[in-house]
Amino acid sequence: MNGDSESRAPRRVSRSRMFGGMQYVHEHDAASTQSPMRFALYLPPQAEAGRVPAMMWLSGLTCTEENFTVKAGAQRVASELGIALIVPDTSPRRLEIPGDHDAADFGEGAGFYVDATRSPWSANYRMYSYVSAELPDFVAAHFPVDTASLGIAGHSMGGHGALVVALRNPGRFVSVSAFAPIVSLMQCPWGDKALRGYLGDDRSTWRDYDATALIESAGWRGPPIIIDQGTADPFVRTQLKPELFVAACDAVGVPLEMRRREGYDHSYHFVATFIEEHLRWHARYGSVSR
Amino acid sequence: MNGDSESRAPRRVSRSRMFGGMQYVHEHDAASTQSPMRFALYLPPQAEAGRVPAMMWLSGLTCTEENFTVKAGAQRVASELGIALIVPDTSPRRLEIPGDHDAADFGEGAGFYVDATRSPWSANYRMYSYVSAELPDFVAAHFPVDTASLGIAGHSMGGHGALVVALRNPGRFVSVSAFAPIVSLMQCPWGDKALRGYLGDDRSTWRDYDATALIESAGWRGPPIIIDQGTADPFVRTQLKPELFVAACDAVGVPLEMRRREGYDHSYHFVATFIEEHLRWHARYGSVSR
Numbered sequence: 001m002n003g004d005s006e007s008r009a010p011r012r013v014s015r016s017r018m019f020g021g022m023q024y025v026h027e028h029d030a031a032s033t034q035s036p037m038r039f040a041l042y043l044p045p046q047a048e049a050g051r052v053p054a055m056m057w058l059s060g061l062t063c064t065e066e067n068f069t070v071k072a073g074a075q076r077v078a079s080e081l082g083i084a085l086i087v088p089d090t091s092p093r094r095l096e097i098p099g100d101h102d103a104a105d106f107g108e109g110a111g112f113y114v115d116a117t118r119s120p121w122s123a124n125y126r127m128y129s130y131v132s133a134e135l136p137d138f139v140a141a142h143f144p145v146d147t148a149s150l151g152i153a154g155h156s157m158g159g160h161g162a163l164v165v166a167l168r169n170p171g172r173f174v175s176v177s178a179f180a181p182i183v184s185l186m187q188c189p190w191g192d193k194a195l196r197g198y199l200g201d202d203r204s205t206w207r208d209y210d211a212t213a214l215i216e217s218a219g220w221r222g223p224p225i226i227i228d229q230g231t232a233d234p235f236v237r238t239q240l241k242p243e244l245f246v247a248a249c250d251a252v253g254v255p256l257e258m259r260r261r262e263g264y265d266h267s268y269h270f271v272a273t274f275i276e277e278h279l280r281w282h283a284r285y286g287s288v289s290r
Numbered sequence: 291m292n293g294d295s296e297s298r299a300p301r302r303v304s305r306s307r308m309f310g311g312m313q314y315v316h317e318h319d320a321a322s323t324q325s326p327m328r329f330a331l332y333l334p335p336q337a338e339a340g341r342v343p344a345m346m347w348l349s350g351l352t353c354t355e356e357n358f359t360v361k362a363g364a365q366r367v368a369s370e371l372g373i374a375l376i377v378p379d380t381s382p383r384r385l386e387i388p389g390d391h392d393a394a395d396f397g398e399g400a401g402f403y404v405d406a407t408r409s410p411w412s413a414n415y416r417m418y419s420y421v422s423a424e425l426p427d428f429v430a431a432h433f434p435v436d437t438a439s440l441g442i443a444g445h446s447m448g449g450h451g452a453l454v455v456a457l458r459n460p461g462r463f464v465s466v467s468a469f470a471p472i473v474s475l476m477q478c479p480w481g482d483k484a485l486r487g488y489l490g491d492d493r494s495t496w497r498d499y500d501a502t503a504l505i506e507s508a509g510w511r512g513p514p515i516i517i518d519q520g521t522a523d524p525f526v527r528t529q530l531k532p533e534l535f536v537a538a539c540d541a542v543g544v545p546l547e548m549r550r551r552e553g554y555d556h557s558y559h560f561v562a563t564f565i566e567e568h569l570r571w572h573a574r575y576g577s578v579s580r
Contacts, residue, residue: 017522018559073363073562232307269308272363 010142013038019079020045025065028138032130034123035092039135040065042075046082047144054084054139055151055282056173058131058158058165061190062109065089068155071268077279084145088131090157092124105190106197112185113161114209116198125198128209132165136172148172151282155179155271156235157190159227163211163245167220175285177226177278179271180233183245184212190239215248223285224255228274230264300432303328309369310335315355318428322420324413325382329425330355332365336372337434344374344429345441345572346463348421348448348455351480352399355379358445361558367569374435378421380447382414395480396487402475403451404499406488415488418499422455426462438462441572445469445561446525447480449517453501453535457510465575467516467568469561470523473535474502480529505538513575514545518564520554 013025021044030037046052055078057068065087068074078085091111097120100107111127136147152173154162159181166176185191186206195206207213229242236242242258249256264270303315311334320327336342345368347358355377358364368375381401387410390397401417426437442463444452449471456466475481476496485496497503519532526532532548539546554560 016555016557016559017520017553018563020563023559070361070558073366075559076363076562230307263307265306267306268360269306269313269365272366273308273310 010138019075021047021075021079023069023075025069030092030130030134032126032134033092035095037092037130037135038065038089040069040085040087041139041143041145042069042078042085042087043143043145044075044079044082044084047084051144051146052082052084053149053151054086054145054147055153055279056086056088056131056136056162058088058113058152058154058161059090060154060156060158061090062104063090063158064109067268068271071272072275073272074275074279077276081279081283083279083283084143086135086139086145086147086150088127088135091127095124097121097124106193110157110194112157112191112194112198112209113164114194114198117205118198118200121198127161128165131161132169132173149174151175151177153177153179153278153282154181155268156240156266157182159183160185160191160211163225164209164214166222167211167214167218168208170220170222175223175282177228177281179228179274180230180235180240180266181211181227181242181245182240183242184210186210186213187244188239188241212244212248215245215252215254219252220254224257225249226257226259226278226281228259228261228270228278230261230266230270232263233266233270235266300428309365311337311365311369313359313365315359320382320420320424322416322424323382325385327382327420327425328355328379330359330375330377331429331433331435332359332368332375332377333433333435334369334372334374337374341434341436342372342374343439343441344376344435344437345443345569346376346378346421346426346452348378348403348442348444348451349380350444350446350448351380352394353380353448354399357558358561361562362565363562364565364569367566371569371573373569373573374433376425376429376435376437376440378417378425381417385414387411387414396483400447400484402447402481402484402488402499403454404484404488407495408488408490411488417451418455421451422459422463439464441465441467443467443469443568443572444471445558446530446556447472450475450481450501453515454499454504456512457501457504457508458498460510460512465513465572467571469518469564469568470520470525470530470556471501471517471532471535472530473532474500476500476503477534478529478531502534502538505535505542505544509542510544514547515539516547516549516568516571518549518551518560518568520551520556520560522553523556523560525556
């Protein structure tokens with residue numbers, strides 16, 4: 001891989017018309033991860049007439065760019081609202097780093113939206129830089145999408161990612177919502193393993209990737225944060241712990257709308273049920289209303 | 291496997307709440323196929339108060355009960371309309387019949403909704419009997435669903451299946467629609483291979499599984515047949531041939547609404563875009579309006 005402009009161009013993997021717009025999957029050589037990265041991009045029909053606003057979606061453990069794209073049913077509402085959907089993969093792939101396939105919660109499919117500092121992960125596992133800066137810039141450079149200000153949402157590990165990316169980049173990510181997010185990466189087994197593996201044992205470096213700690217230290221001045229959490233979600237007590245985020249928002253006066261959804265689990269059936277509300281909310285209060 | 295009532299009971303594989311209803315996957319020991327069969331069943335919230343009407347969906351080559359269930363987004367509209375969705379698998383599985391894994395268009399995932407008469411397929415590959423009678427009866431016996439009269443729809447091989455099942459059983463399947471159906475199994479390579487393999491070389495036995503031939507010989511007295519066909523579908527000329535069905539319906543005066551969808555391909559993105567119209571149509575004109 002070299003750095004000239006041709007190698008950095010998007011390579012189309014697929015496209016398929018839906019809801020009057022076009023669902024693409026592209027691959028490009030990402031500088032952040034020094035690897036080919038795939039992302040899904042839905043362009044609503046309004047993109048034929050000029051730049052459209054966008055929402056970025058960050059997916060959970062084991063997912064690729066495909067899960068949200070085929071399971072959430074978001075394109076129907078995106079077409080109505082005139083919003084593009086930018087959906088990155090959850091890690092670099094095909095690197096053959098020793099250990100990157102050993103577990104579902106570390107390595108491939110489990111980038112946790114951090115910039116790794118520990119060898120051998122630090123050269124490629126830089127998903128925080130990739131999703132917060134490189135990918136939005138790349139999309140704006142090659143497609144009719146306005147990424148100067150964005151909405152962002154995500155699910156589980158991706159809900160953590162959406163919260164962290166927005167809280168640390170409020171100038172660009174101006175509205176944020178999440179489904180069943182990991183709200184404190186430092187206070188759950190998934191996060192402890194990921195942070196130790198990608199960043200090392202010095203916990204002082206972990207706070208930048210902990211949504212609850214970020215709320216406590218810097219707050220949030222954007223529109224209310226929306227979280228949907230199913231009551232039948234098997235991970236809610238051990239990994240997700242929404243009560244930690246509620247307490248932090250209460251303590252510093254950040255407006256949070258926490259919706260507990262009776263009987264809903266952790267699946268994309270749950271996401272599909274409520275994604276319409278999130279899209280409409282981003283369109284009304286967030287970036288995509290400009 | 292034996293025939294007592296316990297072995298014939300549904301075994302729940304999964305359930306997940308969505309859109310206020312419940313998405314189930316069940317398995318049962320099917321008499322038609324002498325094998326365990328899985329099917330997806332979506333029950334809308336209205337099913338908590340009594341029996342609800344239903345639409346059956348038949349899927350295409352290589353699919354299981356999962357594809358439509360996770361990709362089409364039909365449950366949202368089904369909840370609004372109070373319709374159950376019955377989604378069978380596309381063949382028996384795990385039988386280890388020699389040759390059942392050799393191709394994507396024959397054997398597992400490719401039952402073509404026929405009752406095989408040729409050995410070794412005739413003992414198990416009896417998907418016509420399974421979807422047209424056994425499964426509707428089984429659902430009515432175990433769940434709050436009225437299957438005395440049903441709507442039916444399907445995609446590709448499943449579009450063929452939906453047309454054939456309805457045309458041959460108009461007393462039970464009272465409304466029918468299809469996405470990119472194979473309209474004449476006798477007049478395309480997929481169908482020729484399947485019919486030869488499952489039924490043998492005597493073409494006189496094939497007509498019962500050819501939607502175009504069935505229209506010519508027996509017509510259709512139900513509400514108009516709806517077909518959606520994408521213009522960017524790579525199979526339209528070689529396998530699907532919608533013009534044969536249009537000509538047959540014209541010749542015998544069967545009302546057909548053939549919708550050519552500009553730029554749409556053969557994928558579930560296409561199905562997801564137009565499934566809402568089909569569901570509303572079945573609810574308005576078909577079985578599920580009673």
